Amino acid sequence: MKKGTFSKLYTLTAAAALVSSLLLPAAPGTAYADRGVVDLWKAIKPLTTIASAMNTGAHPDDEHSSVLAYLSLGKGVNTFSIIANRGEGGQNEIGSELGNALGIIRTRELQEASKITNVHLENLSEKINDPIFDFGFSKSPDETLAKWGEQVAYERLIRKIRTLRPDVVIPAFLNENSTHGHHRAINVITVRAFKDAADPTIFPEQLKEGLSTWQVKKLYLPANEKDYTVSVPVGTYDEIYGASYVQLGEESRFMHKSQGMGRIYDEGPSNSYYKLDQAAVSIKEKESDFFDGIAYSFADLAKEVSGQAGAGGIAAELKKLQKDSDEVIAAYPHFADVAKEVHDMLADVQKTASDVKAAKLSAETKTDLLYRLNVKADQLNKASAEALSLVTKVKPDTGELVAGQTTKVTVSAYNGGHETIANVSLKLNVPKGWQAKALSNASFAQLGYNQTVKTTYEVTVPANAALFAPYAAPSLTADIGYSFAGQAAQVHATPSDAVAVLPAFSLALSPSATVLNTLKPQDPVPVKVTVKNYNPGPAQADITLNVPDGWSVEPKAAPLSFSAKGETKSVAFTVKASATVKPNKYTVTAIATSNGKESRHGAQVIRYPHIGTTYFVQPAELAIQAFDLAVPEGLKVGYVSSGFDNIDQYLQQLGVNVTNLTAKDIESSDLSQYDTIVLGIRAYGFRPELIPSNARLLKYVENGGNLVVQYHKPEDKWKPELAPYPIKIGEPLIQWRVTDENSKVTVLAPDHPLFNTPNKITEADWGNWIQDRSAYNPAQWGKEYIELISNGDPGENEFTGTFLSAKYGKGTYTYSSLVWYREIPALVPGAIRLFVNMVSLHQ
Structure with missing residues (x-):
């Protein structure tokens, strides 16, 4: 996109150039301020059509943004985006939040993105820890639906369709082997729902609640220019918005910052293609529009109704509404004139709805008309406020x-x-x-x-x-x-x-998860509890820790006094396990007691400029995993974080001396002072000093250092020659990962120090992993590397390049695609033992 045009997306000039609400970030709820003639147009355009469309996807950022912009902003179609989960299993490119905290961020990003395209958003996932959860990459729709609960997901999707009554439905992805299992699962249930949403024997309890069955008119699947039914001209430039629908769609995608979404596109023709899969109306081989053969305007609706006995009066009123909508558009951009026409139309919509209720129409027709009129009344109310400023x-x-x-x-x-x-x-x-x-x-x-x-x-x-x-x-x-x-x-x-509504006293434990080394069971576990007072004024509380039976804690209690709301204080405790502690999981809970009432939760504040402020309230707990762990004394590690993981913090808890290396450290400091240097996941893509300094890192290895490199994608500026002996990442990436965390691992080099020093790695250490085994495995590598393990998903070929290590000069270079950044924060014992071995080579 040319620089001048990109600026135009943000600052429209002159009369047609009042700043568009689509492009100005602000706080949540009113995230895009209502501004002038552009938003007036956005408010009145939906009055021209009674048609609706639904796009279904699995994760936030799955939506077909350009097409949604075309349908909603360009055509005024009542447009829905139905997204299954909250994206909890993804990576985070703006912070360290993962899991539910990341799901909250991605949900807020999706909400803000939907405001830009004026799309009605719904999620199948309803709450924190919902069954419909992003559990990580899946290669199978069957696995996905089994984990989500197929009936749970399907019932919710059918409910959305019956509630929102879309004319056209478009799943975002195809059900094909090269596609994420979550995407495939949504395709599977969306395609099935085309008929089932109209079947009263499917989830009949919904009908008892007052919902009606609904027959979607058409279902389209993504296609290409060689085989399609509809070509959507998303490259069309809209003079009012000052952008094409591709560009408007990308403005919404830029809101998905935690996923690094959004691209800059030049102006010019472009199309999105869709193939008609199922239809309940007459169809043509090639269509000019999604809505061919479907009532699109009030005039079309009048024609449909006029064929029913006794519906002549209703048909006439619908024709009047067509005239009303034409008059609203004709009045644009004169605010007062638009307001007058909008209120005239609102009066006519209400009269028509009253007459439909009294008319002798079929129940199905009456339900449909009343729903569409209700939608139009909501749109008119919004248009009224916009026109009246x-x-x-x-x-x-x-x-x-x-x-x-x-x-x-x-x-x-x-x-x-x-x-x-x-x-x-x-x-x-x-x-x-x-x-x-x-x-x-x-x-x-x-x-x-x-x-x-x-x-x-x-x-x-x-x-x-x-x-x-x-x-x-x-x-x-x-x-x-x-x-x-x-x-x-x-x-x-x-x-x-x-x-x-937050806890009266928000409690945060540091650490929030840690290891208890059963080789040293009496080593104290220091626990700091940070307490924030959310009471509206001064407050006092006694802070205590609830520890497992047989454990001890000092002090028994710590009184804290707060002079005002928002004040934060900390108290230190020392926890000791019983002398007979066994390998297991344990929990320590912080409690604030005040006036006989207890607070046992913490409120994590999540704040970013593009999504505003929200909170993640969760139990105030410290997770402790007890197991045997040998850590060399005095081990010194330099950690190069990409910002996507916090493994360095866990290494510090284990007693490792960890230094987070800055750009200056990497470029010019004495690297030989570190026994090991670790590069975080995707570091080459997000630490710009690494590639120019790569020769220094390899020289560090050659001189006797131990360099550990965690997984990268090709787009992370990874080149095979960055390694001392070439390593090429497999593509397409979707095919080069192991998603079954319980998959069998075969150790190919059992005598290698990585499996023996200082911790003896056994088959048990590959148990209880979470989410995945590995991602973005290498496809080719130099013969100098030792292939350490073999692993693959059941029924598929196994990868032998997941874990590679080679001598280089006097030192060792290890490249690993195992998903350490998920396993170590989850306190998976085997992963921690193996990672300690990896950073302890040559000790």
């Missing part, structure tokens, strides 16, 4: 609450347009069991240009309020009602950031 806000005094607290929340409405708004009401919505009392008038006769009305509510959180759940709907929202041109409307508002 009505700015609504929900502002709590604090977004960090505790059970039993009373706080204040202000709901406001500002009129930035030149038309007077009447009958304004400001209503705050709170969860069941909460109390909200308006401290001032919540109704106002009128609201003129450049005026603000506001109401402050006193909100009381119940003593038994549940702690914050990051995937739940916002706890505080507001409905702002008003009227204009004789027609009532309403806008729904949410706070700009998360409002969270």
Whole structure:
């Protein structure tokens, strides 16, 4: 993309150049501020069609962003993105969060991405530790659905389809061997759902709850330019948005920063291709559009309805709505004129809905019409607020609450347009069991240009309020009602950031996971507990540790006093295991006791500019894995972190002297002072000093050093010649990994020091691994390397390049594709014992 055009995506100039809400990051909830004629167009374009489309995927960032932008922003189609899990099993390119904490980040990124393309987002995964979890790479849809619970996933997908009633459904991926098993699983259940969502014998309990069956009109699969039914012109340049749909789609993809997504595209023609797989309407071999043969406008809907007995009046009203929508578009970009036409159409939609309820239509037709009219009413309410330049806000005094607290929340409405708004009401919505009392008038006769009305509510959180759940709907929202041109409307508002009920005392243990060496069972385990006071004022608490039976802790308790909310203090404990401790897993829990109430949780604050602030509330626990472990005395390791792992911290806990090497260290310091240098996963791609300094690293080995290199992708600037003897990574990457963490491992060089010193590695050490065995295995390597293990997924050829080691000069170079960065934080004993051996070579 040319520099000037890229700038245009961010700062539109002149009249057509008011800053677009699509492109301005702000806080969550109102992440893209409503700005001018561009967002007015975005609000009214959906009024021109009654069609809908759904894209299904497995992970955040799976969505077909360009096509979603084309459908939603370009055509105004009511567009849905249904994503299965939260991406908990992925890597993190912006921080060290993994697992559930990463899932929270990726969910927030997906929410912000969906706002850019004006897409309605839903997830099949409903809560932390949901069955539909990103458990890591899978080669099989059967394995994926077995782990998720096939009926659980399928029931939720059918529920989404029956609730949202899409005309067109498009799974993001094909069910083919070269594709991630999670992607294949979503394809499998989406294709199956085409018929089953319309079958009343499938999940009949949903119908008893009030849902209706729904027959999707068409299902398309991704295709290519040689074999397709529909070509989607995503390269079309939209003058109002000042970008093509590819570029708009990539703006949303840039929000997936933790996955390194988003690319810059030049202007010019481009297309996405889809093949029709199933249809419930008449079809053609080549179609001009997804919606060929499907009612697309109110006029089309009127034609469909007119064929039913007694539906003439309804058909006429639908034709009137077609005229209304045309008049709204014709009034653009004049705000007041658009507002008048929007309110006229809103009145007609409400009248039509009332008449449909009273009409003698089939139940199926009536349900369909009422659903579509309800969608249009919601869209008209949003368009009304945009056309009237009505700015609504929900502002709590604090977004960090505790059970039993009373706080204040202000709901406001500002009129930035030149038309007077009447009958304004400001209503705050709170969860069941909460109390909200308006401290001032919540109704106002009128609201003129450049005026603000506001109401402050006193909100009381119940003593038994549940702690914050990051995937739940916002706890505080507001409905702002008003009227204009004789027609009532309403806008729904949410706070700009998360409002969270947090532990009164948030507890964080350091370390949060550690090893107890059963060769030295009486070595003390130092534990620091950091306590943050979330109470609204001064508070006192006694901090204690709950330890396993037979263990001891000093001190027994530590009193802490806090003078204000937000104050943080720490207390140190020493934990000792019983003399007879056995290899096993143990848990130490921190407890804060105040006025007879206990806090046993910590609140991890997750804050990034592109997603705002949210929280991960979890039990305040220290996980301890006890096992035998020999660590050489005085072992000195230089660690080159890529930012994707924290193995260095665990090595320090084990008693290894670890130095995190800076760019200056790598470029010019005396590397010979380190017994071993370890490169973190993908380090060459994210530490720019490594490639120019690679000769120094190899010289370090040649002079007697021990260099350990963890896995890389080719796109991490990896070249075979970076190793002392060439190592080529296998491609396609999807085929060069072992996803079964329980797969059999055969040791090919049992006498090698890596399996004997200082820890004797046995078959048991390959047990209880998590998520994967290895990723991005080499396909070719120099004959100088010793192949240390053989391993593969069941039924597939085994890899022998997963773990390679070679003498180079006086030293040793080891390249490993084993997923250490997952195993070691999970305290997998065998992985830790083997990693210690690897960094102890020549000791």
